[in-house]
Amino acid sequence: MKGFVLNTQLHAMPAAEVKKAYKRWAPVYDATFGKLVSAGVEQATARANAFSGRLLDAGVGTGLALPHYGPQLSVTGIDLSADMLSRARVRARKAGSSNIEALVEMDACAMDFPDASFDIAVAMYVLTVVPEPQKAIAELARVTRPGGTVLIVNHFSVETGLRGAIEKGLAKQATKLGWRPEFPVDTLLHCEQLRLVSIRQVKPMGFFTMLEFRRTGQVALSA
Numbered sequence: 001m002k003g004f005v006l007n008t009q010l011h012a013m014p015a016a017e018v019k020k021a022y023k024r025w026a027p028v029y030d031a032t033f034g035k036l037v038s039a040g041v042e043q044a045t046a047r048a049n050a051f052s053g054r055l056l057d058a059g060v061g062t063g064l065a066l067p068h069y070g071p072q073l074s075v076t077g078i079d080l081s082a083d084m085l086s087r088a089r090v091r092a093r094k095a096g097s098s099n100i101e102a103l104v105e106m107d108a109c110a111m112d113f114p115d116a117s118f119d120i121a122v123a124m125y126v127l128t129v130v131p132e133p134q135k136a137i138a139e140l141a142r143v144t145r146p147g148g149t150v151l152i153v154n155h156f157s158v159e160t161g162l163r164g165a166i167e168k169g170l171a172k173q174a175t176k177l178g179w180r181p182e183f184p185v186d187t188l189l190h191c192e193q194l195r196l197v198s199i200r201q202v203k204p205m206g207f208f209t210m211l212e213f214r215r216t217g218q219v220a221l222s223a
Contacts, residue, residue, distance in 0.1 A: 019081055026083035029062050037125055039203035041065050044124055044153045044210055048073065051149060053119030054101070058108045058140060059126025063088030067095040075099055076118070078106040080130070109135040116145040124153040125208070133187050141193035146217030150194055153202055153210045156185040185209075193217065 045068035048055060052072040057065060060077030061084045069075050075097075079085045082105050092100045106112060108123070109132045121140045130136045140150050189196065194213040202208040 023081065023083045026062070026081065026087060029084065030064070030087075033125075034062065034064055036204070037208070038064065040153055040208050040210075041124060042068060043202055044122065044151060045069055047210070047212070048120060048122055048151060051120045054117065056113075056118040056121040056140075056143060058111075058121060058123040058136070059129065060085070060088050060103065061126075063091035063103070065122070065124060066092050066097050066100060069097075069099060071099050073099055073120075074101045076101045077103045078108060078111070079103075080105070080107055107131075108139060111139050111143055113143045115142055116148075117143045118148065119145060120149045120151070122151045122153075124151075125155075127152060127154050127188065134190070137188050137191050137194070141191050141213075141215060144215045146215050148215045150213040150215060151210060152188060152213070153208055154188075155208055 041064050045065050049068075049070040049072075053074070055069065055073045055075050057069075057075060057077040060066070060079050061081075063077065066075065066077065066088065077085075077088060077100070079088070085103055085105055088103050092103065108126065108130050121144045123136070123140060127133045127136055137152075144150055188211065191213075193216050195216050196211060197214050198210075198212040200210045200212075202210050
């Protein structure tokens, strides 16, 4: 993980401020940030499509990923922003996606799902946004069955160079932006229930990274 920031203090992101930020972003999200992440969404969903079963899309946003999930996946999407979710519902209807189980307003840091509810959990471009990323990663582990997969796609800070300087400069504006420009990778590497199995760069230009984790513990045997 050379080049990534390993230790820095995260700026607070209260849930109310996140909702307020994404109320502003929702009408223009697809035309702005959505264009930047579209290639990465396709790359991440292609990896998710290697699996089958129940999938959780945590931070589903405007639903950019929904049309890309294969029919072997039964998809539940959650998001903290009602404004983003309303657009996800429209996208799912227009795409005729028959494998969408539910789209629910919910905090990824405190999910209502029982333990081991999903075979795979995906969180794309969201952990820099949630109020408490450590709680969110722990919740993703909790709701994924032992032996299941957790896929994270995110921006991680770098220590040096122009990009590092820009991230540090923007960090104080995190609440207004609605995301944390300065985000250490090791924030996500301390969950005892998750074992990191791969790291891949994600398009465009390697600005984002995909982490694949395996949920540890024994898989329950059928009676």
